[in-house]
Amino acid sequence: MDYVLLLQRIFDALFNSAIYSSLALALVIIFRSTGLLNFAQGEMATFTAYIAFVLLSGPQPRLTGGGLAGLIPGVPFSIPLAIAGAVICGMLVGAATERALIRPLGGASDLALVNITIGLLLATNSLMAQWWGTGPRFFPSIFPTGAGQHFMILGARLRYSTVGVWAILLSVLVLLVLLLRHTRAGLAFRAVSISPSNAELVGVRVGPTLMYGWALASGFGALAACLSANSVLLEPSMMLRVLVYAFAAATLGGLDSPKGALVGGLIIGLSQTLIPAYVPFIGFELSVLPALVAMVVILLIRPAGLFGTKRIERV
Amino acid sequence: MVVPEHRVSRLSAFGIAALGAALIVIPFLSSTTGLRQTSQIIVSVLAVLGVNIATGYGGMISLGHGVFVGVGAFATGYYVSDLSLPWLVAIVLGAATAGVFGALAGLPALRIRGIHLALVTLGLAIVFRPLSKRFPSITGGVSGRSIEARFDAPGWWPGDSRMASSVYRYLFCVLIVLLALWATWNVVNSRFGRSMRALRDNPTAAAVYGVDLISARVTTFALSAALAGLCGALQVVLVPFVSQDKFPAQESLIIYASAVVGGLGTIWGSVLGVLARTVVGKLGEVAAEFDGLGPVGEFFSLLDDSAFVFGFGLILLTFLFPRGLAGIRRRGGITQ
Numbered sequence: 233m234d235y236v237l238l239l240q241r242i243f244d245a246l247f248n249s250a251i252y253s254s255l256a257l258a259l260v261i262i263f264r265s266t267g268l269l270n271f272a273q274g275e276m277a278t279f280t281a282y283i284a285f286v287l288l289s290g291p292q293p294r295l296t297g298g299g300l301a302g303l304i305p306g307v308p309f310s311i312p313l314a315i316a317g318a319v320i321c322g323m324l325v326g327a328a329t330e331r332a333l334i335r336p337l338g339g340a341s342d343l344a345l346v347n348i349t350i351g352l353l354l355a356t357n358s359l360m361a362q363w364w365g366t367g368p369r370f371f372p373s374i375f376p377t378g379a380g381q382h383f384m385i386l387g388a389r390l391r392y393s394t395v396g397v398w399a400i401l402l403s404v405l406v407l408l409v410l411l412l413r414h415t416r417a418g419l420a421f422r423a424v425s426i427s428p429s430n431a432e433l434v435g436v437r438v439g440p441t442l443m444y445g446w447a448l449a450s451g452f453g454a455l456a457a458c459l460s461a462n463s464v465l466l467e468p469s470m471m472l473r474v475l476v477y478a479f480a481a482a483t484l485g486g487l488d489s490p491k492g493a494l495v496g497g498l499i500i501g502l503s504q505t506l507i508p509a510y511v512p513f514i515g516f517e518l519s520v521l522p523a524l525v526a527m528v529v530i531l532l533i534r535p536a537g538l539f540g541t542k543r544i545e546r547v
Numbered sequence: 548m549v550v551p552e553h554r555v556s557r558l559s560a561f562g563i564a565a566l567g568a569a570l571i572v573i574p575f576l577s578s579t580t581g582l583r584q585t586s587q588i589i590v591s592v593l594a595v596l597g598v599n600i601a602t603g604y605g606g607m608i609s610l611g612h613g614v615f616v617g618v619g620a621f622a623t624g625y626y627v628s629d630l631s632l633p634w635l636v637a638i639v640l641g642a643a644t645a646g647v648f649g650a651l652a653g654l655p656a657l658r659i660r661g662i663h664l665a666l667v668t669l670g671l672a673i674v675f676r677p678l679s680k681r682f683p684s685i686t687g688g689v690s691g692r693s694i695e696a697r698f699d700a701p702g703w704w705p706g707d708s709r710m711a712s713s714v715y716r717y718l719f720c721v722l723i724v725l726l727a728l729w730a731t732w733n734v735v736n737s738r739f740g741r742s743m744r745a746l747r748d749n750p751t752a753a754a755v756y757g758v759d760l761i762s763a764r765v766t767t768f769a770l771s772a773a774l775a776g777l778c779g780a781l782q783v784v785l786v787p788f789v790s791q792d793k794f795p796a797q798e799s800l801i802i803y804a805s806a807v808v809g810g811l812g813t814i815w816g817s818v819l820g821v822l823a824r825t826v827v828g829k830l831g832e833v834a835a836e837f838d839g840l841g842p843v844g845e846f847f848s849l850l851d852d853s854a855f856v857f858g859f860g861l862i863l864l865t866f867l868f869p870r871g872l873a874g875i876r877r878r879g880g881i882t883q
Contacts, residue, residue: 268662269662269663269665269666271610271665271666271669333862336866337865337866340865342608342661342662342665343602343608343811344865344869345662346608346610346662346665347807347861347862347864347865348861348862348865350610350800350803350804350858350861351804351857351858351859351860351861351862351865352858352862353800353858354797354800354801354804354854354855354857354858354861355854355855355858355859355862356858357797357854357858358854358855358858359855362855469797472673472796473673476669476670476673476674479666479670480670483666513681515681517677517680517681518674518677518678518681520670520673520674520677521674521677521678523670524667524670524671524673524674527666527667527670528655528659528667528670531655531658531659531663531667532655532658532659535659535663
């Protein structure tokens, strides 16, 4: 076995792992607080990546799609600023979605929640296709990605972009933990995700807290989309497959465990690269199959995942 | 919802009469292309009906029925061209193959419920295209394959023009769809149909009353997949060409959306869902003519895309009419 090649594949996989982890985090934050799987998370994230794309390209109606042409600032943004703008937009969209579509339903059936998120997925996807076309677009990377831009470790190349994306993910995570542990809003959020009714009794305003949760989650989603748009190319359905990986990661780690999302993302990212490399039948194109199988198996034998809380039902 | 719908209301009777009249008049008014498109629309009722059986009657959310349409189409193409089976046998076997796949896919549904099942079926819908590319001898790989066998009118059929053949195919599809609707209506109003609905409304109570949960769930899923597979088989009858790019994940989602928008839990709803999809598509085509109206035209051009309208409609209907178009007159929540 070629160990340098193996190490190289692991390094390559780490980039995707970070993307899956952050999208899985978005899914977990929402599932934990609202109890729904947000199928539209990927499309919402892609939408914000298009916003970043528009901010980057400046006032070119050809690229921006008619609807947003009037809102474009005169000067193109730099890449970090554009991504920051997209993340803020994503947070606003997330908060608005919770307020306008989820809260009025007030804990409706699974079916209604699936309908809302699938509706959002379809509508957002075709809106993006209408405004920006279905063709893939080049999205610049925030990190240097040229030929020599990597560290050499034991003969394998670790790209700066991989290190960078993990640095961003981990620092945002540290911020998140600080926010949850040391602020009033964080305390309220933790209380609501454990028990909304009890939290309400002690005076926490549940609605706005959930809205912050959605904003946070969609921020993570936006980050995932903007950081991966360079490697998967920006197009309306780019996050659909990524969403399966992220759901598999979240399921594997436990749908209500942020730590699980991180670990799950790491495992799914590694298996996505390593399984096709060593199992010829799977190949690159079918790499989504092991993720799906993993998801089904986990749901069948251990629905709580690796780190999730086990739900006990009274009969 | 437990009361069986044996009585046909006046409105439904009127609707059935209007649809019947339309079905008879259409062949006299359309070209061969128009007739083929109409047939395809009629055939798509079956896929929506399949989702309706699984989700509306069985309470198992399926976002992946496009997969079973695909399996039905690929299988029928394989039986009729590689095994040179007669068309009727190939169609029945194609639907049955989809049913078997459905039973297998339904196995996880024994333990995975609600929103998690939606997740798994969505994953299935996404993985189907790359998976089918892996079996090029059956599916034609990336570019698809055309089926050499043609579904032509037999000798006794009057006329041998292309139009006569089109009419023959059209009538065949209409007949099969009507038969399937009738059979489904009977199934959902049978003893099995009642246990299916009992299972949806309260699994524990259903089990206490002696419903075999495992066989009922698997059968329901297999039945719903077989209906979708029949849709795929008839698609091959109409256009002898199968290709993986006819079955993207979005197609599965639109089938699901049609079922919900039309109305879950009534047979009539599936027909309404397809009608709605057709009307929206036609409106979109008309609206696309109005280019250059500024923001108004831009809004109308969005209507051109049925995915947008259905996404939007799904959200709107969930709030306004949770029972879908078929249930507009009976407002109220979904019994789930």
